[in-house]
Amino acid sequence: GQQLNQSPQSMFIQEGEDVSMNCTSSSIFNTWLWYKQEPGEGPVLLIALYKAGELTSNGRLTAQFGITRKDSFLNISASIPSDVGIYFCAGQLEGAQKLVFGQGTRLTINP
Amino acid sequence: DSGVTQTPKHLITATGQRVTLRCSPRSGDLSVYWYQQSLDQGLQFLIQYYNGEERAKGNILERFSAQQFPDLHSELNLSSLELGDSALYFCASSVGASGSGRETQYFGPGTRLLVL
Numbered sequence: 001g002q003q004l005n006q007s008p009q010s011m012f013i014q015e016g017e018d019v020s021m022n023c024t025s026s027s028i029f030n031t032w033l034w035y036k037q038e039p040g041e042g043p044v045l046l047i048a049l050y051k052a053g054e055l056t057s058n059g060r061l062t063a064q065f066g067i068t069r070k071d072s073f074l075n076i077s078a079s080i081p082s083d084v085g086i087y088f089c090a091g092q093l094e095g096a097q098k099l100v101f102g103q104g105t106r107l108t109i110n111p
Numbered sequence: 112d113s114g115v116t117q118t119p120k121h122l123i124t125a126t127g128q129r130v131t132l133r134c135s136p137r138s139g140d141l142s143v144y145w146y147q148q149s150l151d152q153g154l155q156f157l158i159q160y161y162n163g164e165e166r167a168k169g170n171i172l173e174r175f176s177a178q179q180f181p182d183l184h185s186e187l188n189l190s191s192l193e194l195g196d197s198a199l200y201f202c203a204s205s206v207g208a209s210g211s212g213r214e215t216q217y218f219g220p221g222t223r224l225l226v227l
Contacts, residue, residue, distance in 0.1 A: 003153075033215075033216075035218075040220070041220055041221070042113065042115075042201050042203075042218035042219050042220050042221050043154070043201070043218045044113065044218070045215060045216075045217065045218075048215055088154065090154075096167070097142070097144070097159050097166060097167045097214065098144070098156035098159065098167055098169050099144075099146075099154075099156060099216060100156070101153055101154035101155075102153075103153050104153065
């Protein structure tokens with residue numbers, strides 16, 4: 001099935017550092033979503049993007065919908081220990097209900 | 112708390128058996144989606160129901176089936192279970208099902224299935 005290429009697969013950073021991850025696809029999506037998943041929990045929606053070029057923030061998180069509609073990135077500024085988890089991008093094709101997920105970026109923070 | 116509930120949280124069963132996973136969507140949501148999360152395949156869409164009717168189908172095996180009841184809760188039935196069916200099964204819900212791309216999906220906590 002369709003997949004999104006998400007990178008990096010994992011990140012080990014120091015508390016206070018900024019984080020950047022991205023997703024790319026060969027398909028055009030009309031919605032990009034970023035979710036965070038913690039152990040034993042379901043994915044929690046962080047940011048939703050609906051328009052090419054859109055830049056949206058949620059606290060220390062900022063995400064952008066790429067101009068080509070084939071990519072998106074998520075930045076986390078000044079990371080804190082509770083940012084630890086797995087971050088997933090998800091895309092939704094025009095007229096489709098299902099979400100296509102990236103493989104996830106596992107974020108580990110050293111205090 | 113997303114407002115989506117799933118039961119049971121954990122399920123351990125044997126190969127060849129049949130299990131039923133249950134999901135209650137957020138209040139007011141008419142669409143329910145089922146996803147499977149495994150280590151090698153990641154999060155994969157299985158099936159969607161909207162107001163009791165099947166709306167979209169993904170990578171769902173013939174051994175699996177789902178339904179949505181008049182009270183909008185949904186059940187995912189997994190039969191003739193194999194070792195490879197061990198995974199996390201998530202339910203998500205959204206208000207509608209227009210496919211416009213603005214139907215935010217909220218995920219439940221998942222059911223962890225272990226087939227021995």
